[in-house]
Amino acid sequence: MMVYREFENGWMLAMNDEAGKKVVPDSLFRFGRQFDGRPVIDFWQREGGSGLRGFLPHETENSVRAFLLDLGFTEVRRYDPQGDPELETIAPMLRSGR
Structure with missing residues (x-):
């Protein structure tokens, strides 16, 4: 069951359980x-x-990275306006190991 959790720093994220970990x-x-x-x-x-x-x-790239990685996000390559695909397109490729 997916539950949304709002964090004090303004993020509202879909969590994989009610514990919100x-x-x-x-x-x-x-x-x-x-x-x-x-x-x-x-x-x-x-x-x-x-x-x-x-x-x-008050946020830095390092603080945001630590926060999101701790919650289970995967970081992908920095956006390149010369033709990077949308994150929605990248997710299945990461799942299949391509």
Whole structure:
């Protein structure tokens, strides 16, 4: 059963159980930049949330990475505007080991 949990730092994520310790399988994230150069986190969850999220003033790339990896997210290569696929497309490739 999927349960959504809202964290104090503003993230609302689909969790794989009511205890809220780990996110649903196939949860991916990567770092990128908006057109104006501001850093963002691109995230996707199978049957859950997806989108872009900016950094809060106190967050760093390392703090966001540690938070998401601890919850069970998989980090993928930083976004490249020259043709990186959407995270939704990457998830099945990671699952099959391609």
